Amino acid sequence: MKNIFNLLSSLSLWAVFAALMAGCEKDANFKMYEYPMPKPTGISPSEGYIQSRVLITGTDFGDQVEAVKVFFGGVEADSVLMCKNNRIVVKVPDAAVTGAVSLEVWGKSVDSVATFTVLPTPTIVSVRSDNGLGEGVAAAGDLVTITGTNFGTDASVISVSFNGTSADFELVDEEHIVATAPAGYASGSVYVTINGMRLTGDAMMNPESKGDVTIFYLENYARPFQQIPYISGQEGDRNMAVPQGWTVNDAAKSFVNKNADQSAGKVGGMFTGNGTSLGMQAGWGGSGSASSITNGKMYQSTVIPAGTYSMEISYVECNVANKACIVLMKGNAELPDLEGIASASGIIASAYFTSNSVSNDNPGVETLHFTLDEDTEVTFGFVATFGNNSYFKVSDIKLILE
Known part of the structure; x- marks a missing residue:
């Protein structure tokens, strides 16, 4: 009896469902939503x-x-x-x-x-100052020529600023704007805004502006450092290279990359890979590498305006404390040998790397303090003499106007 009752119950439910479905089909009136015309x-x-x-x-x-x-x-x-x-x-x-x-x-x-x-998209090609210290330096009142494309002919839709400080300017033609450096501007990029579009030009240095001015006077001075392209055969495992913007003497070019062709020539002055660094190394190289460095030198020259400065050199690896020296000297010339630095003429400031207990998380910093009474051409760099399995690695250089 129980099974018969369950069967009758199931048939009753199906009958009700069928009736509902029949009703839906008979009276169906579904509509798709009609979106309005914008x-x-x-x-x-x-x-x-x-x-x-x-x-x-x-x-x-x-x-x-x-x-x-x-x-x-x-x-x-x-x-x-x-x-x-x-x-x-x-x-x-x-x-x-x-x-x-x-x-x-x-x-x-x-x-x-x-x-x-x-509208044709405007661009900035270059920003050049007429200041005698260099095209990237502009004191208040100096004329700065901004060269580009598609500036147009309507000066009323154009504005110029030096790192946010508005500047007077003349629209010479569609490719040239001559701006007057404003008083008190902070060193930084020159901006041109045309019809609401802001273009970013080269950085301009205010010689009266305090703080970090490295970008205006040194090349290739912070991570990630840039290398000179390898000569064919020098690449190997790419452990070391020659840095752009630096003169590196043969003694500092002590390294043959592993799996490289030693006949292609040695490299040095820059560590490649993750965490690029400036520096020198003897040891761990491929066949043909030098086992020591004697008076290895790497340096660059520039003109620094009169003022009081500090130069901070950060280093993240070193086991040659008191064997590698940081040197700043007057003139555009090769740095003196290590043993002659103390007595060399024209030395403005110098300091040895003093710590072997440094790392990426705990870098060492050596600081040069100096004052220039007039605009001065200087040479800055490193001189080192050390034996096998020795090195130093510089991660950052800062020139600070105080």
Whole structure:
């Protein structure tokens, strides 16, 4: 009896379900949601550069970015940034051309919202000062020539600043702007803004500005250091190289990279790989490497303005304390040998690496303090004499105007 009752119950449930289904099929009245036609009213601005932002205003846009497509002269924008509160913000695509801006939202299309004019993108090629200390130095009142492309002919849409401090300028032509360095500006990049687009130019040094001025006077002075390309056969395991911007004598070029061709010549002055460093090393090289360094030298020359300075040299590995010396001397010349530094003429400041207990997490710092009474040409670098399995590694150099 129990089984018969269960069977009748199941049949009753199926009968009810079938009746409901029949009713649904008989009276079905489902409708797909119909999205409204978007109603744009305008764009702002109506002209601009590639990758500039354009605002489209109107109604019935919805709020789903993924439902929106915008075309500039038939080229679809690949970056719709916002669709909200009847406002669409979109970036002008790289391949955009002057023409109609068209809009599509949920498949509903408007062929022409407005016309957008694509302006030729301006660029800065160089920023050069007329200051006698160098083209990267500008005191208040110095003239600075900014060379580039597509500056246009309307000076009213252009502004110039020296690291945020507004500067007076003359728009000479579409490729040249001559700006006057403003008083009290902080050393840093020169910016030109054209029609709302900000261009970043070369850095300009205010000789009266205090702080870190290394970028204006030294080359290749901090991680990651840049190397001179290897001569064919020198690469090997790429343990060491010759650094750009530095003169490295033959004694400092003591290293043949493992698996390199020693006939291609030795390298030295820079450690490659992760955590590049300036420095010297004897030992651990491939066949043909020197087992010691005698008066290895690496240096560069520059002109430093009058003032009081400190120079901080950070080093992260060293086992040649008191055998490698940091030297700053007057003139553009090779540094003296290690044993002659104390008595050499023209030495402005010097210091030995003093610690063998340094690391990347606990670097050592040696500091030179000096004052120049006038603009002075100087040579800065390192001199070292040490034996096999010895080294020093410099991670950063800072010149600070006090």
